[in-house]
Amino acid sequence: MPETVLLLEGFGENIDFLRELMEKSGLGAKVCADTAALETALKEGAGLVLLDISNPDLSRLDITGLGFTDPREYVESTVKHTAEAARRAGKPLLVILGRDDSEARFTEAGAVVADFVTQPYYPDELVKRIRKSLGISTKKTLPEAARMNTDSLKLQLLRNLLDDGVATISPICDTDSPFGYTYPSLSKYVDLTPEKMVEMLDDMASRAILSRKLHDKIHICPTCNRYNMNFREVCPECGSPDIDVQEMIHHFACGHVGPMSRFQQGLRLICPKCRAELRHIGLDYEKPTETYLCRVNGHIFTEPDVEAVCVACGGKFSPKDLIDRSIYSYELTGRAEDVVQMGQLEPTQIDPLLLDRQVGLYHFAYFERELATEISRSTRHKHPFGLIILGIDFYEDFVKKFGRSDALQYLATLGQVIKEMMRMSDVPARYKTQNVAMLLSETPRDGCVAFLKRLRERLEHVKLPRTDVKISISAGISVFPEHGEEGATLLAAAEEAFERAVNTGRDLIAK
Missing domain, CATH: 1.10.10 (Arc Repressor Mutant, subunit A)
Known part of the structure; x- marks a missing residue:
């Protein structure tokens, strides 16, 4: 027999939704009209009480003859008495709160509640919390x-x-x-x-x-x-959707403005204020912009409110309160193929032997292995990828002026900036002592150019310690399969473009 969840009626727009949710989740559900019916059901062996006070329309709550002047007090009293009934029966009480409500409001009033769930919540999460309160394994639910x-x-x-x-x-x-x-x-x-x-x-x-x-x-x-929202225009005064677009008339002589329906008497237009007949538009009267008329209260307005109504649970909300x-x-x-080949989603720590410790980039031998893998993968999936060779402008002059140790710091600084910008699938490596080779997976020519432009912008704000020298770079690009389908061919094309950039004047990108 499934455990029965008792739902207390009275705050009620979500009752049908909750009852259906309980039944779909393999739990029994019974709606109780009041606390007296609740106590009877508890004696019959129900397992838990679920009280939803997340969206009570307090302005419409009828508390006449109940001894309360404030609807909020009535809600707090209901929670307290429901909690007491559940406690006497030895059953847990779970309360669904509105997003702006507070648990302390009820616990300070003396209500003993096993669990609170605050809007918005996922239905699966609510079922999980109920099953936990009932002592049922959540693994059976999901x-x-x-x-x-x-x-x-x-x-x-x-x-x-x-x-x-x-x-x-x-x-x-x-x-x-x-x-x-x-x-x-x-x-x-x-x-x-x-x-x-x-x-x-x-x-x-x-x-x-x-x-x-x-x-x-x-x-x-x-x-x-749920997504089942119906958006409708309603009267801003009473909230009724029973509104009509009305053609308005402005009578020049007496200044009266009203809907055309109030001027019409058979085929004639008679001003309801001064009783004069309106014969000529533009002379006797004009028609301003269209307005709305509420059929419930007669209110005339130029712009209706928009209300969102949930078709699933019946809740009514302002559009700004909906969840985007x-x-x-x-x-x-x-990287998908990489993690499948490795057999794990998170990468293991990089083998120190693969890294060039002086500049913090991969050794070129590792780069060549990854290049072969990328060629195989891109051939199978028909994806392009980019290969970049880049170097620091006037690196040799810097070595002569500051020494090789500081020059390596120069290269390491460039490597650090590159690592901060690259994706997990990109592979940067030290190339021919003083340059950098980069493999940009699934990146066409324009993507490579965009990366290099961002890199140059970042380097404009980088200065080396103990010197005012700024880093500038020249770079060459080759793209698979446009410049070749073998590693050696792609490297040669990128290096040829790099040499062109250096010989043309530096601080350039050649492609």
């Missing part, structure tokens, strides 16, 4: 969550995507998804809810295994966290 948090699942997913040649993971509209989108290309590999899919994809994007591109922006209900959510498409980066 078995995929435990698997999703392991790197092995993500590695297996990446292997499957690479094996099947899936490079892009795109969202499609799905009315069953809480945020209106899902990722069907993942469904054949993992059994996850849409929310958990996004958590997993965002985690891999944060590790530079995937790149993200904005696909859409949506508004989410702050109560139930970005929907992304994802694409595998060059």
Whole structure:
């Protein structure tokens, strides 16, 4: 038998949503009209009381004859009495609060509450908290969550995507998804809810295994966290959507302004204020801009308010109170294949033998190995990549003036700036003693030029210790497969472009 969750009616816009959520989660649900019905249900063996006071419309709360003058006092009293009934029955009470509410408001009033959940919350999280209060393992609720948090699942997913040649993971509209989108290309590999899919994809994007591109922006209900919002125009005075656009008339003689419907008497226009007949537009009267008329209270206004109504839970909100959510498409980066080959998502510490300790960059032997790997990967996926050779202008003159030790510090400073700017998939290495070779994965010619321009701008603000010398660079670019499909060919093309930049006048980029 499933545990029964008791829902107390009275603050009520979310009752149906919560009851449906409990039933979908394998929990029983019973709505109690008042605390007397609640106590009866507790005696019958219900497992937990859930009280939602997150969005009570206090202005419409009828407390006539209840002994209260302030609706807030009535809410606090209800929580306290509900908590007392739950305590006597030995059952936990869980209270859902509004985003601006305070737990202390109720605990200081003497209410004993097992757990508070504050808006906005994810429905899965609410179910998890309820199950925890009931002593039920949360693994039964979301078995995929435990698997999703392991790197092995993500590695297996990446292997499957690479094996099947899936490079892009795109969202499609799905009315069953809480945020209106899902990722069907993942469904054949993992059994996850849409929310958990996004958590997993965002985690891999944060590790530079995937790149993200904005696909859409949506508004989410702050109560139930669903996308099903209806936007409508309402009367700013009473909030009714029963409004009409009205054509207005301004009577010049007496100055009266009102909707045309109040002037019309058969085929004639009669001013309701002075009773004069209006014959000629522009002479007797004019028609100002269109206005609105509320059919409920007769209020006339020029601009209606906009109200957002959640179709899922019935909550009503100002658009500014909705939660903005970005929907992304994802694409595998060059690092995806690397982590699959390594068998781990996080890189191990770089072997010190691969690093040139003097300048803090890779040895060129490691660069050559990575270049061969990048050529293989880019050939398979038909992606371009860039290779850059760059050097410090007038480096030899600096060696003669300050000595080789300070000159190496010069090169190390350049290396540090490069490392601060590069992506995890980029590979910088010391090249021919005094230059730097860089591999920029999945980067076309324009991307290489843009990187070098940013690097030059950064170097304008870098000065070496004990000297006023500023660092300037010259660079040459080659691009796969435009300049070749072999490592030696690409290096030769980049070096030829580098020499051209140096011989042309320095502080230049040749491509």
